Amino acid sequence: MLYKNIHIGKYIKEMVVNKEISLERICNFLGKDEDFVEKVYESPSVDTDILLRWSKLLEFDFFRLYTSHLILYAPPSAPNKKTDKKNDTTPRFRKNIYTQEIKDFILERIESGEMTQAEVIKEYSIPKSTLHRWILKKS
Structure with a gap:
């Protein structure tokens, strides 16, 4: 998908x-x-x-389709120094929540040769250690 x-x-x-x-x-x-x-x-x-x-x-x-889109394609948020985190009640989007579908999607792209690990890390802003952990767990 x-x-x-x-x-x-x-x-x-x-x-x-x-x-x-x-x-x-x-x-x-x-x-x-x-x-x-x-x-x-x-x-x-x-x-x-x-x-x-x-x-x-x-x-x-x-709705998970849209969440998956945000996880894969939303740019990482830059820290906002003007915001007081103690009094801020707006919800924060956490980009580090990866569903199993996202993990499978990314690993499938690597396994099929469609993307290299380096390309996945660059395109989706996934930390190298996280990607390697996924690969080890799948093995």
Whole structure:
């Protein structure tokens, strides 16, 4: 799965086909008509409330696709000296949380020869020691 360009409608349609869920059941669950469902399939993005309902219906976390994208492609955040960390209540995005899907995706790219270890480290900003730990665990 390629996390760089996410067309959520295609992923939803693919999951519906794989799980063989009827259009009638989808319409009843979402409370929408067939035209709406077809528009979702064609749409590169979906409202979060609707995406949550699709996730429940298909028993798949579609938000994880976006999280994976952030982990792989978001630049590391620069430290902000003006922010007082003690009083700051905004959530912090931690880039060092790698799901098993991300690890498998990266290791697959190395094993297939699509990328070298050095390219993975540079492209995804993964520490060298972390990547080596993943490789050792997989062996």
